[in-house]
Amino acid sequence: MPTTTWNRHHILSLADFTAAEYNTVLQTAASFQEVLSRRTKKVPTLQGQVVANLFFESSTRTRSSFELAAKRLSADTLNFAAATSSMTKGETILDTAKTYLAMGTDIMVVRHREAGVPNAIAAEMDRLGVKVSVLNAGDGQHEHPSQALLDLFTICTLIDPASPRLELLKGKKIAIVGDILHSRVARSNIWSLIASGAEVHLAAPPTLLPKLFAEYILEEAGVINQDFVISSSPTPHYFGLPRLRSAQVAQYKSPLPTPQLFLHWKLEPALQNADFVMTLRLQKERMTAHLLPSLREYHQLFGITSTKLQLCKPNVKVLHPGPVNRGVEISSELMDDPEFSLIQSQVTSGVAVRMALLYLIGSSKV
Known part of the structure; x- marks a missing residue:
């Protein structure tokens, strides 16, 4: 211990x-x-x-x-x-x-x-x-702290089973895709991943990923918003974390690079050369408005499939916190493919x- x-x-x-x-x-x-x-x-x-x-x-x-x-x-x-x-x-x-x-x-x-x-x-x-x-x-x-920590553990033990540690994710590109607006898993994962020095890319339709989402969640951690740099292009939006309140400065005093968070309203730039893809369940029970035209259209644009993973690095791995809407957030074929899927490993972890x-x-x- x-x-x-x-x-x-x-x-x-x-x-x-x-x-x-x-x-x-x-x-x-x-x-x-x-x-x-x-x-x-x-x-x-x-x-x-x-x-x-x-x-x-x-x-x-x-x-x-x-x-x-x-x-x-x-x-x-x-x-x-x-x-x-x-x-x-x-x-x-x-x-x-x-x-x-x-x-x-x-x-x-x-x-x-x-x-x-x-x-x-x-x-x-x-x-x-x-x-x-x-x-x-x-x-x-x-x-959802324990879910984010088990996701972190799943990834780190894949990279180094003998000694999982935060700095293993330094410089890794990790895409989080799906219903980010309603997801407590996404919020907790953002904290852990930016603390590791990973490059975090969020991808979802604009209705599930508002432009001000990053400012809101980073402000919760005491980040001073005025230093954000927001790209004028539709994708990506970039948010740096240059200054923190004194209580959190020690967390980022390390050789790790300044944490980075990107927002995308298209899937492709988020997946490009990604090391890991975290796809999220559509939180239909938490939606209070009709935020999507249809589940079929969502899957066509943001559903993770083997074909779309070809944009990622060859050894990319896919995670999902469960329960999974098969054929919506992720194809059944990919979910059950042990070459790419870490979903069962997440449960074990x-x-x-x-x-x-x-x-x-x-x-x-x-």
């Missing part, structure tokens, strides 16, 4: 993660991946602690992954289901959290369709003066990464 001291009590966002924290997560996950390859896949690291999975929103991969991760660490688990809970009788979210607190919960893994719920629960736990950690498992259109996150916040308790 890495010996780096972990001081983060909650994991709610990647916007202020430091390079050292990313590397600690990656190295810890690598250790647990080795544990998961053994015949006996369980360790007593969190024995006696209680992990409550408070999923106010439907989920298969994330919930199952966190539950298995907690069990592999020997923690006791409690699983919350909103449809059969007292919330149907009028109980509030904070009352629900305090109920689980009274049962002796040490870590709350929270997922909700509204942004800010994990932060609100964390603030309430802090106000009460209890040593309960909160881990954001996805909140509305805000963030998820358990190791979530073990690492639970271990880091669980073992840091005093």
Whole structure:
């Protein structure tokens, strides 16, 4: 296990993660991946602690992954289901959290369709003066830290299985394609990838990638907008990160180049010579307007296929956070092609990464 001291009590966002924290997560996950390859896949690291999975929103991969991760660490688990809970009788979210607190919960893994719920629960736990950690498992259109970290781990272990680390992505071109406007996965991935020194290209129709999107999300991390340089051409739009608030300066004081973020309203320039392509699910349940003419047209223009991958580097790899709309964001043939697809590897990586996150916040308790 890495010996780096972990001081983060909650994991709610990647916007202020430091390079050292990313590397600690990656190295810890690598250790647990080795544990998961053994015949006996369980360790007593969190024995006696209680992990409550408070999923106010439907989920298969994330919930199952966190539950298995907690069990592999020997923690006791409690699983919350909103449809059969007292919330149907009028109980509030904070009352629900305090109920689980009274049962002796040490870590709350929270997922909700509204942004800010994990932060609100964390603030309430802090106000009460209890040593309960909160881990954001996805909140509305805000963030999904563990998904971005497992994506990062999947890529870094592909490049260097023995020593995954942030700087491996320095100078790599990574395209994120799809419903970026509504995607919490995209936001968290942007934080981790620009911190690595990667060249990040976002591609989507204008309705799913507004021109002001980059200013908005970078401002969340304290970037001073007036230094942005926006190209006058339709594609790409370039956004640099030249100045940061003092709390984040240390994160970027490294040999890594100035992080770069490009916006495209056409797919081809984003894919050109890309090392990795992250395609995102169309968030149809979050759309409040008719933002696309049809799914068929979306697939023709922005769907990832083997033919379109010919624009990328020959050894390009494709990722998707799931669940996948086959034939919309990505062709079925490409999704199941082990030569290009890392989708199953992402699911496998998820358990190791979530073990690492639970271990880091669980073992840091005093």
